[in-house]
Amino acid sequence: MTTAQTPPPSAPSRRPGEIAIEALIVLAGASTVIIVALIFIFLLREGINTFLDIPLRQLFGERWYPIEGYYGLLPLLVGTALVTVGAVIIAVPLGIVAAIYLGEIAPTWLREILKPLIEILAGIPSIVLGFLGWVALAPIIQNLGAPTGLTAFTGSLLLAYMSLPTIISISEDALYAVPKEYRDGSLAIGATQWQTIWRVVLPAARSGLVIAVMLGIGRVIGETMAVLLVTGNAANIPAFGPGMFFSPVRTMTATIAAEMGEVAQGSLHYNVLFGIGLILFLITFTVNWLAARLVGVNGARRSRGGLL
Amino acid sequence: MSRQQTQRLAVIAITAVAVLVFVPVLAVILYLIISGIGAINWEFLTAMPSNGMKEGGIMPAILGTLILTFGTAIVSMPVSILAAIYLAEYAKDNRLTRTIRMAIVNLAGIPSIVYGLFGLGAFVLAAQFGTSILAGALTLGIMTMPVVISTAEEAINAVPQQFRTVSQSLGATKWQTIRHQVLPHALPGILTGMILGLSRAAGETAPILFTVAAFYVPTLPSSIFDQTMALPYHLYVISTQVPGMPLSIQYGTALVLLMITLTLTLLATGVRTSVRRRRDW
Numbered sequence: 001m002t003t004a005q006t007p008p009p010s011a012p013s014r015r016p017g018e019i020a021i022e023a024l025i026v027l028a029g030a031s032t033v034i035i036v037a038l039i040f041i042f043l044l045r046e047g048i049n050t051f052l053d054i055p056l057r058q059l060f061g062e063r064w065y066p067i068e069g070y071y072g073l074l075p076l077l078v079g080t081a082l083v084t085v086g087a088v089i090i091a092v093p094l095g096i097v098a099a100i101y102l103g104e105i106a107p108t109w110l111r112e113i114l115k116p117l118i119e120i121l122a123g124i125p126s127i128v129l130g131f132l133g134w135v136a137l138a139p140i141i142q143n144l145g146a147p148t149g150l151t152a153f154t155g156s157l158l159l160a161y162m163s164l165p166t167i168i169s170i171s172e173d174a175l176y177a178v179p180k181e182y183r184d185g186s187l188a189i190g191a192t193q194w195q196t197i198w199r200v201v202l203p204a205a206r207s208g209l210v211i212a213v214m215l216g217i218g219r220v221i222g223e224t225m226a227v228l229l230v231t232g233n234a235a236n237i238p239a240f241g242p243g244m245f246f247s248p249v250r251t252m253t254a255t256i257a258a259e260m261g262e263v264a265q266g267s268l269h270y271n272v273l274f275g276i277g278l279i280l281f282l283i284t285f286t287v288n289w290l291a292a293r294l295v296g297v298n299g300a301r302r303s304r305g306g307l308l
Numbered sequence: 309m310s311r312q313q314t315q316r317l318a319v320i321a322i323t324a325v326a327v328l329v330f331v332p333v334l335a336v337i338l339y340l341i342i343s344g345i346g347a348i349n350w351e352f353l354t355a356m357p358s359n360g361m362k363e364g365g366i367m368p369a370i371l372g373t374l375i376l377t378f379g380t381a382i383v384s385m386p387v388s389i390l391a392a393i394y395l396a397e398y399a400k401d402n403r404l405t406r407t408i409r410m411a412i413v414n415l416a417g418i419p420s421i422v423y424g425l426f427g428l429g430a431f432v433l434a435a436q437f438g439t440s441i442l443a444g445a446l447t448l449g450i451m452t453m454p455v456v457i458s459t460a461e462e463a464i465n466a467v468p469q470q471f472r473t474v475s476q477s478l479g480a481t482k483w484q485t486i487r488h489q490v491l492p493h494a495l496p497g498i499l500t501g502m503i504l505g506l507s508r509a510a511g512e513t514a515p516i517l518f519t520v521a522a523f524y525v526p527t528l529p530s531s532i533f534d535q536t537m538a539l540p541y542h543l544y545v546i547s548t549q550v551p552g553m554p555l556s557i558q559y560g561t562a563l564v565l566l567m568i569t570l571t572l573t574l575l576a577t578g579v580r581t582s583v584r585r586r587r588d589w
Contacts, residue, residue: 015481025390026398028391028394032454035411042425043422043429046425094328095329098326101326102326105322123513127513134548164329192311194319195314205503221419222422224513229544260518273425281422284418286333304425
């Protein structure tokens with residue numbers, strides 16, 4: 001918010017200490033831009049060899065086998081895509097409907113209990129959820145008939161719940177922003193509550209809901225520890241079909257986490273892991289930039305506010 | 309089907325989905341408490357690990373997480389609060405301000421593992437801090453900046469404009485007004501953001517994987533250039549890298565970590581609620 005005002009004619013003169021602190025304040029504001037630039041520069045510096053030294057045909061090949069010099073990113077891209085698509089399919093309906101429940105249906109006393117529960121879910125460390133997925137959820141999935149419990153679907157299920165706080169809170173804000181007059185007008189001409197929600201409230205909140213979904217996707221793509229534990233970490237491309245969600249996969253994030261500890265600094269493998277980081281950075285940058293373009297940067301920022 | 313029947317059906321379906329969302333969350337927390345509580349006793353919390361971490365306690369990991377969280381606060385808080393003051397009180401509607409806001413949105417979206425890569429490249433290697441508490445705290449500190457800035461700015465904006473007008477009409481300078489009128493009233497809100505940010509930092513694994521975390525250190529850290537164990541990484545290690553690890557220790561470690569982050573989260577929401585109740589403007 002801008003609160004810049006023209007000072008009154010007799011504005012008190014500032015002391016040197018104030019000039020110094022105000023310079024610090026401007027610097028602190030600008031530091032955020034500097035940090036984003038530094039992150040980009042360091043990823044580029046350590047990762048650029050990925051795109052210079054490896055022929056593109058090989059880089060987007062189907063074999064990820066660094067020990068023998070195969071750096072095909074396709075299995076990792078497919079792994080990330082499968083886990084993300086699965087998580088979105090689960091999380092988007094759950095999240096938006098839960099937001100409708102909180103905003104339109106739940107009695108006030110229940111809302112007061114459920115909203116902190118969402119913050120608690122947001123506060124569970126991903127490694128704790130990953131651990132529970134590994135020791136408790138994976139055996140359940142395996143009992144359902146999958147050859148192994150460590151699959152893309154297991155990861156999707158965990159990531160869906162991890163992205164729910166983001167999706168629910170932003171969707172709820174979007175629903176809350178729909179003027180009460182819209183609902184009153186609709187109910188007054190005889191529509192039921194459900195007709196009002198479906199025909200009036202949801203269409204009016206559409207752009208906010210789109211943001212909720214996009215930021216939820218951003219959260220899912222970047223998640224590391226949970227997928228590292230539960231997706232099986234097999235760098236291969238499952239055969240196309242519904243069964244692919246129940247195959248072990250390996251995501252880009254998990255690859256960085258699993259392999260960075262073992263590579264020699266400055267080796268090509270090391271460069272490629274940074275290159276994957278660069279790709280992730282560019283993906284999330286684009287998602288956030290698009291979301292900000294859609295609602296304006298203030299909306300995107302505000303809605304992420306307390307829940308990250 | 310009549311409209312009323314559709315209405316009733318819709319409410320039932322929506323409620324059912326809400327149950328599907330909220331019940332598993334409660335179930336997971338209860339399950340972890342029931343499975344982990346048995347392992348937790350005084351020795352578990354205060355002893356060094358022994359016998360290849362299969363016995364003894366997890367004290368160094370708990371201590372490491374507390375040190376890292378404290379370091380994160382030192383790195384992140386001053387600059388984040390100043391940046392929030394800039395955005396709330398000084399920023400004009402110009403290109404710089406829009407760029408800063410865009411940068412904050414982007415910082416919030418960067419995956420934690422990418423922060424880890426950045427910390428490795430910038431602090432561990434380029435700045436030659438090595439794998440150290442310093443490198444880890446810097447990485448986590450930068451990662452928590454967006455959430456602290458956002459909540460702090462919101463808290464500052466919530467202070468009524470009249471407070472500023474009155475202060476300045478009494479002859480206070482802009483900074484004096486901010487320092488003595490705005491910040492004291494915004495403090496609880498800023499505190500909420502700080503604690504929320506720290507609760508996220510305390511639970512993060514990916515940013516500390518390559519910047520600070522040690523598999524096992526027999527002694528406690530003595531300087532900020534030392535490595536340290538940390539709870540999230542310790543949980544990762546004992547659940548995947550150590551064969552024959554007793555499940556009870558794994559559940560116990562997960563529960564201790566969850567308790568630390570949940571305490572911080574609940575503290576933050578508690579501060580916020582009590583402030584909203586007491587607010588007298």
